[in-house]
Amino acid sequence: MPGGFEETTSYQLDKDRKEKVAAILASVFNALQEKGYNPVSQLVGYMISGDPAYITSYKDARTMICKVERDEILEALIRKYLEG
Numbered sequence: 110m111p112g113g114f115e116e117t118t119s120y121q122l123d124k125d126r127k128e129k130v131a132a133i134l135a136s137v138f139n140a141l142q143e144k145g146y147n148p149v150s151q152l153v154g155y156m157i158s159g160d161p162a163y164i165t166s167y168k169d170a171r172t173m174i175c176k177v178e179r180d181e182i183l184e185a186l187i188r189k190y191l192e193g
Contacts, residue, residue: 130185133173140170156182 134152141148144165155163156179164171174182 140168
């Protein structure tokens with residue numbers, strides 16, 4: 110059955126893309142913090158809803174975060190967490 114649940118789909122970012130996502134996350138985090146927001150709460154809101162309004166436009170943070178897919182962000186965050 111094509112497209113069914115019998116097989117596991119593999120997903121992996123290449124090294125350059127991982128670095129780009131990490132740099133964007135760091136910049137967005139700093140911009141949110143500088144504006145007085147709780148960066149973790151704002152990023153969680155964005156990740157759950159997909160609404161870029163959770164991210165400040167200060168220092169082009171909103172534009173930057175929209176350049177990467179949420180699944181790429183999620184992969185980077187999980188990888189960083191699991192690597193310690």
